[in-house]
Amino acid sequence: MQDKIDQLRTLSVSPQALFIGGAWRQPVSSATMDVISPIDGTRLTTIADAGKEDVDLAVKAARHAFEKGSWSKAAPAERKKVLLKIAELIEKNALELAVLGVRDNGTEISMALKAEPGSAAGTFRYYAETIDKVYGEIAPTAENILGLVHREPIGVVAAIVPWNFPMMIGAWKIAPALAAGNSVVLKPAEGASLTLLKLAEICAEAGLPEGVFNVVTGRGAVCGEALGLHMDIDVLAFTGSGSIGRRLLEYSARSNLKRVYLELGGKSPNIVFADVPDMDEAAKVSAYGIFRNAGQVCVAGSRLLVEKSIHQAFAEKLVGVAETMKVGDPLQFSTEIGAVSSEAQLGKDLGYVEQALVEGAFLRTGGKRILGETGGFYMQPTIFDIRPDMTLAREEVFGPILSIIPFESEAEALEIANATDYGLASAVWTSNLSRAHRMIRNIRAGVVHVNTYGGADNTVPLGGVKQSGNGHDKSLHALDKYVDLKTAWIKL
Missing domain, CATH: 3.40.605.10 (Aldehyde Dehydrogenase; Chain A, domain 1)
Known part of the structure; x- marks a missing residue:
C-alpha cells in the first residue's frame, strides 16, 4: 500500500x-x-x-x-x-x-x-x-x-x-x-x-x-x-x-x-483517578487522544486531570509515550503525528506555548517547531503542568499541546472539569463503577468516555452543552x- x-x-x-x-x-x-x-x-x-x-x-x-x-x-x-x-x-x-x-x-x-x-x-x-x-x-x-x-x-x-x-x-x-x-x-x-x-x-x-x-x-x-x-x-x-x-x-x-x-469545539477533561485499571494503557490512550492529527480534533482530551498520588508517575509515563511518537511526513504509515494544517495555525500553537511559559507553566516536553527543512508545518507533542487558572486550562488550542492538572478528590476533579465555557467530550479512568456513574452524571459534557478515549460510532450522538x-x-x-x-x- x-x-x-x-x-x-x-x-x-x-x-x-x-x-x-x-x-x-x-x-x-x-x-x-x-x-x-x-x-x-x-x-x-x-x-x-x-x-x-x-x-x-x-x-x-x-x-x-x-x-x-x-x-x-x-x-x-x-x-x-x-x-x-x-x-x-x-x-x-x-x-x-x-x-x-x-x-x-x-x-x-x-x-x-x-x-x-x-x-x-x-x-x-x-x-x-x-x-x-x-x-x-x-x-x-x-x-x-x-x-x-x-x-x-x-x-x-x-x-x-x-x-x-x-x-x-x-x-x-x-x-x-x-x-x-x-x-x-x-x-x-x-x-x-x-x-x-x-x-x-x-x-x-x-x-x-x-x-x-x-x-x-x-x-x-x-x-x-x-x-x-x-x-x-x-x-x-x-x-x-x-x-x-x-x-x-x-x-x-x-x-x-x-x-x-x-x-x-471543546476543552475536554480527561480525568485519571489513582485506581485507574491500567496506568500504561491510560497513558498511551491519553497521549493518542490529544496528539493524533497534531491535536486538531474537536473532542481532543486537551486537559488531563490526574489524582495527586499518581501525578508524577503518570506524567512520566505520558512523556515517555509522547517522546516516542513519530512526527513527520503524514503520507508515511509509520508516522503517528502529521502536520499542523497551516503556517498560521502553527503560529497560534507556538503562541500558546509562549503564553504558558510566561504564566509559569512547567514544560515537561516539546514546545518547538520541527522539520522546518521540509518546508512543512510540524510541531513536537507538547506537555505542560499547569494551574486551573491558566490560559491553557480555558482556551481551545487545537494543536498538539496537553495540559496536566493535579487534583486531590472527586469533588475537586469535577469542579476543575466543569470550570470552562465548553462541554463537548470528557473521560474518566477508574476501577470504581459507582464513581464512574457519578462522574457520568455530573460532568457537564455531551460525551463521557469511561476507561477509554474516543471511538464512538454512528449509533450514538455527538453534541455539546454550554458553549460547545x-x-x-x-x-x-x-x-x-x-x-x-x-x-x-x-x-x-
Missing part, C-alpha cells in the same frame, strides 16, 4: 471549480485561491473563490431541485439505493480520497483512511438504512379523531464544515440531510476542500439528481456570511469556532430565522435537525 500512496502523492491536482446544479462551473468573478499543502508548504492546486452571486446560484439550484421533487418526493427505496451507492463509491476510491485529503490538510494517513473515507462511507450507509425504518406517529386521541404526525424534509440545508476532518464531519451533516429528503449546499473550509469536491463527483455518479448536492468553495467571510444571511436556506449546520458560530446566529436573526445547529454548541451529529437523533413535524388532525 505504501508504494501506491507514494504514487498518488505525486499526482498533479487540476484547478477546482464549483459544483452547482449538477455541473462544474467557474465563479462569477473567476477568482481563485491557492491550496498550500502542509506537508511541504508548496502549492498543490487552486480552488474557486466564490462570491455571493455564486452562493445565490447554488441555493437557487438546491431550491429548484427540492421543489421539483426528484429527490424530496422520491420513494424511500430510491433514496436508499443512491445513498448506498455513494457509500460504495467512497469505499472504492478510499485510498485516493485519503491521500488527497492528507495532501490538503496534513492528517497522518493511518488515521485519515479510517476517519475520512472509511467513516464517511459508514455514515452514508448508516443513514441510507434509516430511510425506510424511521416512521411518523399516530397520536393517542379520542375515538372519533385520527391524529397523525408526519416527518417531512425541511427544504434547503446549508452545511459549513472545518478543515480537520472534512469528509467525516461533512458526511455527518450531508448524509442525514439527504436521507430526510432535503437539498444541500456545502461550504468546505478554505484549507480542506478537495475531498468534498470529489464527493460531489461521487454523488453525481451514484445518481443523486442535479441540484440536490452543491459545493461552493470560498472564504468564510464571504460565502459563510452569504449562506448565513440567505433568505432561502431553511437550516444551517456548522462545525467550527465559537466566534463564527455566534456570527451565524446573528445572521439567522437578521434574515429568515433559519435554524442554526452548532458544534463549536447545540444539536447533535450522528445517530438517529441527527435526523431531527433536518425534518419538520406536521400534524394531521382528522375527524372520523
Whole structure:
C-alpha cells in the first residue's frame, strides 16, 4: 500500500471549480485561491473563490431541485439505493480520497483512511438504512379523531464544515440531510476542500439528481456570511469556532430565522483517578487522544486531570509515550503525528506555548517547531503542568499541546472539569463503577468516555452543552435537525 500512496502523492491536482446544479462551473468573478499543502508548504492546486452571486446560484439550484421533487418526493427505496451507492463509491476510491485529503490538510494517513473515507462511507450507509425504518406517529386521541404526525424534509440545508476532518464531519451533516429528503449546499473550509469536491463527483455518479448536492468553495467571510444571511436556506449546520458560530446566529436573526445547529469545539477533561485499571494503557490512550492529527480534533482530551498520588508517575509515563511518537511526513504509515494544517495555525500553537511559559507553566516536553527543512508545518507533542487558572486550562488550542492538572478528590476533579465555557467530550479512568456513574452524571459534557478515549460510532450522538454548541451529529437523533413535524388532525 505504501508504494501506491507514494504514487498518488505525486499526482498533479487540476484547478477546482464549483459544483452547482449538477455541473462544474467557474465563479462569477473567476477568482481563485491557492491550496498550500502542509506537508511541504508548496502549492498543490487552486480552488474557486466564490462570491455571493455564486452562493445565490447554488441555493437557487438546491431550491429548484427540492421543489421539483426528484429527490424530496422520491420513494424511500430510491433514496436508499443512491445513498448506498455513494457509500460504495467512497469505499472504492478510499485510498485516493485519503491521500488527497492528507495532501490538503496534513492528517497522518493511518488515521485519515479510517476517519475520512472509511467513516464517511459508514455514515452514508448508516443513514441510507434509516430511510425506510424511521416512521411518523399516530397520536393517542379520542375515538372519533385520527391524529397523525408526519416527518417531512425541511427544504434547503446549508452545511459549513472545518478543515480537520472534512469528509467525516461533512458526511455527518450531508448524509442525514439527504436521507430526510432535503437539498444541500456545502461550504468546505478554505484549507480542506478537495475531498468534498470529489464527493460531489461521487454523488453525481451514484445518481443523486442535479441540484440536490452543491459545493461552493470560498472564504468564510464571504460565502459563510452569504449562506448565513440567505433568505432561502431553511437550516444551517456548522462545525467550527465559537466566534463564527455566534456570527451565524446573528445572521439567522437578521434574515429568515433559519435554524442554526452548532458544534463549536471543546476543552475536554480527561480525568485519571489513582485506581485507574491500567496506568500504561491510560497513558498511551491519553497521549493518542490529544496528539493524533497534531491535536486538531474537536473532542481532543486537551486537559488531563490526574489524582495527586499518581501525578508524577503518570506524567512520566505520558512523556515517555509522547517522546516516542513519530512526527513527520503524514503520507508515511509509520508516522503517528502529521502536520499542523497551516503556517498560521502553527503560529497560534507556538503562541500558546509562549503564553504558558510566561504564566509559569512547567514544560515537561516539546514546545518547538520541527522539520522546518521540509518546508512543512510540524510541531513536537507538547506537555505542560499547569494551574486551573491558566490560559491553557480555558482556551481551545487545537494543536498538539496537553495540559496536566493535579487534583486531590472527586469533588475537586469535577469542579476543575466543569470550570470552562465548553462541554463537548470528557473521560474518566477508574476501577470504581459507582464513581464512574457519578462522574457520568455530573460532568457537564455531551460525551463521557469511561476507561477509554474516543471511538464512538454512528449509533450514538455527538453534541455539546454550554458553549460547545447545540444539536447533535450522528445517530438517529441527527435526523431531527433536518425534518419538520406536521400534524394531521382528522375527524372520523
